[in-house]
Amino acid sequence: MSNISYEIKGSDMQYVEVTLPPEGAVIGEQGAMMFMDENLEVTAVLGDGTASKFGFIGRLLRALKRMFTGESLFSSRYVNKGKEPQRVAFATPSISKILGINLDELGGDLICQKGAYLAGEEGIQVNIAMQKRLRVGFFGGEGFIMQKLSGKGVTFICANGALREMILEPGQALIVDSGCLVALSPSVAYEIKYAGKIKTALFGGEGLFYASLTGPGKVWLQSLPEGKLARHIMSVAISGKGAGKGKLYLLAVIAFIFLSALGAGGK
Amino acid sequence: MVTFEGLLYGPNLPLAGEACTAHFSGTTLIVNSHSLVVNTADIEMKVGGFGHDNFYLNWKDSSAKGFSLKPVGRTDIKTVIQTAPQRLKSQFSQWHDRRLTIKTVWTTIISVTVFIVFAALFITWRHDDVIGWIANQVSVKNEEAIGQSVIAQMQENGDIVMEGLAIDTIKQIGDRLTEKSRYEYKWYVLLDDDVNAFALPGGFIVINSGLIQKATHANELAAVIAHEVQHVEQRHALKRAIKSIGWAAGLIIVLGDVNAATAIIFHQLGNMYFSRDIEDEADRLGYGLLFEKNINPEGLLSFFKKLQEENKSEIPEWFSSHPNTVERISTIQNMLDNQPCLACASLVYDWKKIQEDSAIKLLKE
Numbered sequence: 319m320s321n322i323s324y325e326i327k328g329s330d331m332q333y334v335e336v337t338l339p340p341e342g343a344v345i346g347e348q349g350a351m352m353f354m355d356e357n358l359e360v361t362a363v364l365g366d367g368t369a370s371k372f373g374f375i376g377r378l379l380r381a382l383k384r385m386f387t388g389e390s391l392f393s394s395r396y397v398n399k400g401k402e403p404q405r406v407a408f409a410t411p412s413i414s415k416i417l418g419i420n421l422d423e424l425g426g427d428l429i430c431q432k433g434a435y436l437a438g439e440e441g442i443q444v445n446i447a448m449q450k451r452l453r454v455g456f457f458g459g460e461g462f463i464m465q466k467l468s469g470k471g472v473t474f475i476c477a478n479g480a481l482r483e484m485i486l487e488p489g490q491a492l493i494v495d496s497g498c499l500v501a502l503s504p505s506v507a508y509e510i511k512y513a514g515k516i517k518t519a520l521f522g523g524e525g526l527f528y529a530s531l532t533g534p535g536k537v538w539l540q541s542l543p544e545g546k547l548a549r550h551i552m553s554v555a556i557s558g559k560g561a562g563k564g565k566l567y568l569l570a571v572i573a574f575i576f577l578s579a580l581g582a583g584g585k
Numbered sequence: 586m587v588t589f590e591g592l593l594y595g596p597n598l599p600l601a602g603e604a605c606t607a608h609f610s611g612t613t614l615i616v617n618s619h620s621l622v623v624n625t626a627d628i629e630m631k632v633g634g635f636g637h638d639n640f641y642l643n644w645k646d647s648s649a650k651g652f653s654l655k656p657v658g659r660t661d662i663k664t665v666i667q668t669a670p671q672r673l674k675s676q677f678s679q680w681h682d683r684r685l686t687i688k689t690v691w692t693t694i695i696s697v698t699v700f701i702v703f704a705a706l707f708i709t710w711r712h713d714d715v716i717g718w719i720a721n722q723v724s725v726k727n728e729e730a731i732g733q734s735v736i737a738q739m740q741e742n743g744d745i746v747m748e749g750l751a752i753d754t755i756k757q758i759g760d761r762l763t764e765k766s767r768y769e770y771k772w773y774v775l776l777d778d779d780v781n782a783f784a785l786p787g788g789f790i791v792i793n794s795g796l797i798q799k800a801t802h803a804n805e806l807a808a809v810i811a812h813e814v815q816h817v818e819q820r821h822a823l824k825r826a827i828k829s830i831g832w833a834a835g836l837i838i839v840l841g842d843v844n845a846a847t848a849i850i851f852h853q854l855g856n857m858y859f860s861r862d863i864e865d866e867a868d869r870l871g872y873g874l875l876f877e878k879n880i881n882p883e884g885l886l887s888f889f890k891k892l893q894e895e896n897k898s899e900i901p902e903w904f905s906s907h908p909n910t911v912e913r914i915s916t917i918q919n920m921l922d923n924q925p926c927l928a929c930a931s932l933v934y935d936w937k938k939i940q941e942d943s944a945i946k947l948l949k950e
Contacts, residue, residue, distance in 0.1 A: 425601030488653030506635070534653045
């Protein structure tokens with residue numbers, strides 16, 4: 319049973335407020351902390367802070383591997399050193415929502431998109447989940463590297479747009495647009511299907527391939543992948559919709575991207 | 586009856602599946618722990634899991650609720666494959682194929698990457714050997730074509746002598762030195778006061794008239810010829826062209842684009858400095874050639890020494906383009922001391938008369 323309680327707040331840009339019991343600990347991504355109570359002790363830990371049987375070298379290697387999944391080399395550990403419950407809040411680095419997922423319900427493992435991990439209970443490991451099928455890697459919309467979160471307790475991941483979680487029955491298949499997949503339990507088969515009809519492929523706007531998810535298991539979907547949003551904003555900015563203010567839009571977008579990059583760099 | 590362990594997914598079962606034991610009996614699958622009996626005809630096998638390395642036995646019960654059974658470990662998978670009834674077994678080929686494809690694809694990707702990395706390392710490490718190998722891919726015919734067109738360009742500029750006493754002498758000595766060569770050597774004198782000689786790919790040897798005037802004995806001429814012949818035999822000009830212009834040039838030359846290769850080599854003629862290693866090689870092999878043909882090899886040494894002792898502010902080109910002359914003189918001296926050629930004899934020519942050959946006189950003023 320999870321020993322922390324949490325509340326996700328906000329609408330389209332969310333933060334999660336975690337309440338830690340005395341001696342309770344939580345690990346957060348670098349720079350994700352929004353506010354916290356004063357009796358929390360913060361320490362920087364290498365990687366996800368979990369021990370390795372190969373000692374320091376093992377931890378360093380795992381931290382480096384973790385960097386490939388879009389996370390930083392170090393993360394922060396927040397421990398409640400007081401007698402009273404203490405709060406700490408983590409905010410998303412972008413226009414994102416937060417999903418709180420209890421790994422215990424999934425058998426201890428969760429696969430999620432690159433860079434999705436925000437925070438989690440102490441002991442949760444962030445590993446590389448390497449996509450072995452070339453076609454899924456190239457056309458699945460998630461690339462070859464995803465994150466595998468394993469351990470016990472609650473973990474928080476980021477997603478964009480409106481969210482939908484769905485339980486797939488054994489053998490039940492779901493077709494999703496590439497990029498809309500946020501997370502899936504490891505028992506779900508993640509494959510690529512050809513669109514089949516040339517006309518659909520060319521004019522359907524969905525490309526040549528569909529991602530197909532087959533149960534049993536649970537999947538989490540997002541309505542607006544960041545890339546899709548960025549492309550739309552860029553096209554609006556360049557075409558200058560809105561009374562010839564195109565250049566102003568473009569400047570605003572460049573400023574926005576620049577600031578986001580700064581934010582991502584400091585993450 | 587061999588049982589295997591699995592995870593059972595289905596209605597009212599945990600999301601992450603529930604541990605179970607099962608076995609095949611005749612054409613049915615019996616899940617002992619959950620008291621389920623399934624006709625294998627209803628079972629459809631699907632490759633699954635994020636790693637595409639496991640499979641799921643899917644079926645629907647009488648109320649159309651979906652169930653799924655996943656063998657947990659390697660041994661359980663093996664058990665299923667071995668004990669499943671025949672009609673189910675035929676479905677396993679999908680799983681085998683998928684695994685085989687993934688394995689083949691990644692093995693290929695990794696081997697190609699490793700091969701490219703090692704090839705790059707090898708080429709860097711054995712640079713000279715690789716260049717030599719490329720140069721050796723050029724056919725003698727192509728080499729001759731390259732040399733021929735360079736000579737043709739020089740002839741257009743004039744001043745190439747192809748007949749006369751000097752040419753006859755060079756030809757005599759040269760033919761003796763290149764008796765059994767795969768190349769058909771051609772001999773030229775260039776009317777030029779610089780003391781110089783050079784070799785073109787395919788066996789074209791050009792001696793400057795200035796060098797004939799400077800030499801005092803036919804032995805010295807023979808030594809220079811032997812040295813230049815080794816440049817041809819060892820394909821030094823090609824190797825140098827490949828090295829300096831790059832691998833693209835190597836490809837052009839190997840493929841036999843004579844025009845491009847000619848342009849490169851002709852361009853280099855003006856500043857044709859071979860590296861010390863290459864000159865050493867030509868010296869050493871040239872010495873061996875003289876030795877083999879019983880021509881007194883002291884000519885090379887005496888010619889070198891003479892040039893070095895002369896006016897040092899005006900060092901002749903053939904000499905200056907050969908680096909580390911002092912060292913080379915001592916190397917040649919060593920070869921003379923260590924393996925003196927007892928059977929060797931000096932060449933007998935009326936050297937003065939050769940020098941007086943009107944064909945090689947520069948038309949001054």
